[in-house]
Amino acid sequence: xxxxxxxxxxxxxxxxxxxxxxxxxxxxxxxxxxxxxxxxxxxxxxxxxxxxxxxxxxxxxxxxxxxxxxxxxxxxxxxxxxxxxxxxxxxxxxxxxxxxxxxxxxxxxxxxxxxxxxxxxxxxxxxxxxxxxxxxxxxxxxxxxxxxxxxxxxxxxxxxxxxxxxxxxxxxxxxxxxxxxxxxxxxxxxxxxxxxxxxxxxxxxxxxxxxxxxxxxxxxxxxxxxxxxxxxxxxxxxxxxxxxxxxxxxxxxxxxxxxxxxxxxxxxxxxxxxxxxxxxxxxxxxxxxxxxxxxxxxxxxxxxxxxxxxxxxxxxxxxxxxxxxxxxxxxxxxxxxxxxxxxxxxxxxxxxxxxxxxxxxxxxxxxxxxxxxxxxxxxxxxxxxxxxxxxxxxxxxxxxxxxxxxxxxxxxxxxxxxxxxxxxxxxxxxxxxxxxxxxxxxxxxxxxxxxxxxxxxxxxxxxxxxxxxxxxxxxxxxxxxxxxxxxxxxx
Numbered sequence: 001x002x003x004x005x006x007x008x009x010x011x012x013x014x015x016x017x018x019x020x021x022x023x024x025x026x027x028x029x030x031x032x033x034x035x036x037x038x039x040x041x042x043x044x045x046x047x048x049x050x051x052x053x054x055x056x057x058x059x060x061x062x063x064x065x066x067x068x069x070x071x072x073x074x075x076x077x078x079x080x081x082x083x084x085x086x087x088x089x090x091x092x093x094x095x096x097x098x099x100x101x102x103x104x105x106x107x108x109x110x111x112x113x114x115x116x117x118x119x120x121x122x123x124x125x126x127x128x129x130x131x132x133x134x135x136x137x138x139x140x141x142x143x144x145x146x147x148x149x150x151x152x153x154x155x156x157x158x159x160x161x162x163x164x165x166x167x168x169x170x171x172x173x174x175x176x177x178x179x180x181x182x183x184x185x186x187x188x189x190x191x192x193x194x195x196x197x198x199x200x201x202x203x204x205x206x207x208x209x210x211x212x213x214x215x216x217x218x219x220x221x222x223x224x225x226x227x228x229x230x231x232x233x234x235x236x237x238x239x240x241x242x243x244x245x246x247x248x249x250x251x252x253x254x255x256x257x258x259x260x261x262x263x264x265x266x267x268x269x270x271x272x273x274x275x276x277x278x279x280x281x282x283x284x285x286x287x288x289x290x291x292x293x294x295x296x297x298x299x300x301x302x303x304x305x306x307x308x309x310x311x312x313x314x315x316x317x318x319x320x321x322x323x324x325x326x327x328x329x330x331x332x333x334x335x336x337x338x339x340x341x342x343x344x345x346x347x348x349x350x351x352x353x354x355x356x357x358x359x360x361x362x363x364x365x366x367x368x369x370x371x372x373x374x375x376x377x378x379x380x381x382x383x384x385x386x387x388x389x390x391x392x393x394x395x396x397x398x399x400x401x402x403x404x405x406x407x408x409x410x411x412x413x414x415x416x417x418x419x420x421x422x423x424x425x426x427x428x429x430x431x432x433x434x435x436x437x438x439x440x441x442x443x444x445x446x447x448x449x450x451x452x453x454x455x456x457x458x459x460x461x462x463x464x465x466x467x468x469x470x471x472x473x474x475x476x477x478x479x480x481x482x483x484x485x486x487x488x489x490x491x
Contacts, residue, residue, distance in 0.1 A: 023311045026303060028222045030178050030245045034162035034232050040338060041159055044133040047342045051132050053085045055353055079361045086429075087342055087349050090438055091131050094341070094467060098127050098474075105482065113485050117153045126155050127474055134331040134340030136477060137161050139179065140484050141191075141325050151488050153481070156326065163326075169333045177326050178245040182235040188242050192304050192313040199313065206310050207240050218309045233307045242312070243305040246324040250296050259288035269294070300324045320487045327484060329477035331470070341436070341470060348432045355425045362421070373409040377401050437466030 049057055056071035063076075074081040102120055105111050114120070122138075130136040137156035156179055163177040183191075185207055193199040212234070219233050235241035252269035260282070267275060272292070279289045300317040302324070317323060330338050371391055377400040378387075390396040400409055 023303065024222065024309060026176075026245055026247055027243065027305050027309060028224075029176055029247075030162060030243065031222070031224050031232055033164055033176055033178075034180070036165065037158075037162055040133075040135070043338075043343070044135070044158060044340075047132050047340055047346070050346050050349060051087050051091055051342055053083055053088065055083050055085070055349060056081045058350075074357065079357050081353070082357045082360055083353055084356050085349075086352060086432055087345060090345065090432075090436055091128060091342065093438055094131060094470070095124055095128050097464070097467070098471065099124055107486075109489060110482055110486060113151050113153070113482075113489065116150060119153065122153065122155055123478060129155070129158070130329065130331065130474055130477075131341040131470070133158055134338040134343070135328070136474065137326060137328045138481055139325050140327065140481065140488050142488065151485050153485065161326075161328075163328070165336055166330065166333065167336045169330070171328060171330075174324070175248050176245065177324055177328075178243065179326070180232060181242045181244060182239040183242055185240050188240055188304075188312075203312055206306050206308075206312065210240075210306065210308060215307045218307075222309075235307070241307045243307065245303045245305065246300050246317075246326075247303070248298050249301045250298050253295055253297055255293045255295050257291040259291065266297070319484070320490050321484070323484060323487070325484075325488075327477060327481040329473060331473055345432055345436050348428055348435060352425065352428050352432070355421055355428065359421045359425070370412045371409060372407075372412060373400070374403070374406045376403045376406055377409060 046058070049055065056069060056074070058070050059067055060070050060073050062068050062073050068076070071081050099120070102123075105114060126136045126138060135158050137158060139154050139156050141152050141154075143150055143152040160180045161178075162180075164173075164175045166173055181188075185204060188207075189200045189203055193203055215233050224232065232243070233241065253266045254269055254272055254275060255264075256267060256275060257264050275290055275292060282289055299322055301314065302317065303314045304312040306312055319325070331341075332339060373387065378384075379399045379401055382399065387398065390398050398409070402408070
């Protein structure tokens with residue numbers, strides 16, 4: 001039986017130079033890890049823009065070589081950019097399929113956790129994030145509010161999350177992981193000092209003395225850029241920035257086998273004197289000794305920082321399995337790269353928008369109902385404005401003078417030139433379905449009357465098979481989350 005329990009500390013680390021240097025090194029490593037996610041955050045922002053309809057913001061060069069957005073480039077060429085958002089409906093269809101297949105857990109304890117945290121809703125939004133960015137993250141902790149106790153599960157915004165570079169799709173190669181928080185001062189105290197009044201007063205004093213100058217000075221001292229727009233150090237207005245960092249650290253231990261009681265347990269190596277004293281007492285009494293052996297184990301250690309580098313609190317993992325509180329799934333993590341579901345169809349979405357914009361421009365530029373009215377045929381006292389008004393009425397009479405050698409007024413109406421645009425649009429729509437794997441049947445579209453029910457169901461099932469990798473990957477994320485939630489409940 002493993003009786004080893006690391007002391008759970010909510011206190012400042014010692015003031016010696018080595019401890020302070022270690023603390024600053026951990027915070028610096030967290031900042032570097034957050035910077036390493038910059039490219040991912042940029043790609044995620046683009047995918048999110050396309051999902052929610054902002055689809056003309058990619059940069060390009062105009063005819064003069066200037067860098068402009070695609071919207072500006074289209075507008076400069078006299079075309080009004082049109083957005084026909086197919087990606088949003090695609091994402092909603094996949095999330096809808098997931099919600100339709102949701103089932104309540106059989107375990108009563110887990111069922112209570114699902115119910116208290118509204119996990120059906122939370123997981124649906126998490127899946128939407130997974131489809132958009134290829135990344136879903138949740139944090140499992142303990143609810144501290146007076147009217148809500150027990151296990152608390154929250155979705156984590158990837159913009160505020162960081163970890164070391166990963167290559168294992170299971171996430172077994174974490175070494176540092178964390179989150180930046182914008183919280184009220186009360187929430188910070190409740191999270192890390194709810195049972196220590198002196199620590200709570202000290203944390204309150206730290207934040208009361210914080211200012212932008214001290215934060216920028218500290219950030220510069222460790223080589224950080226404190227002027228980033230969505231940066232690591234500064235919180236939103238009227239909020240307090242706190243940085244939560246978990247690191248995987250090694251510790252020396254003694255493995256102890258108590259022959260007398262038949263127990264197997266661990267103790268910190270710095271407590272070896274107590275074990276040796278116990279063995280001396282047993283030897284004098286002629287009792288079986290505690291058999292010991294030296295070893296090293298890894299444990300997750302948490303630190304909370306203020307943005308000026310002050311270490312607010314630190315403690316070892318409070319969970320029964322000794323893990324950190326974050327559950328994350330990156331997809332597909334081939335060579336450490338993330339490629340989302342939405343990313344695959346962005347090129348088709350852009351081409352559909354361009355084709356629709358081109359067709360609209362051709363139709364707008366074609367002559368439709370244009371009246372050719374020779375100036376010499378204009379009657380005296382009859383204005384062009386009145387002519388325009390009369391021409392727009394279905395029962396009006398328009399006078400004109402007959403002039404020798406002049407043609408009578410006539411209307412010109414031509415059809416818009418097709419140029420194969422409609423065929424190309426139809427092709428792109430089919431490619432959109434084939435690349436995404438989400439057919440019209442899965443989206444609930446009305447089928448052709450000639451399509452039988454059996455064929456329609458087969459199309460829906462084939463689409464579900466194409467998406468099974470995404471659903472199974474997300475389900476493995478939920479299973480791991482449930483396991484950690486149960487471990488927290490038992491802690």
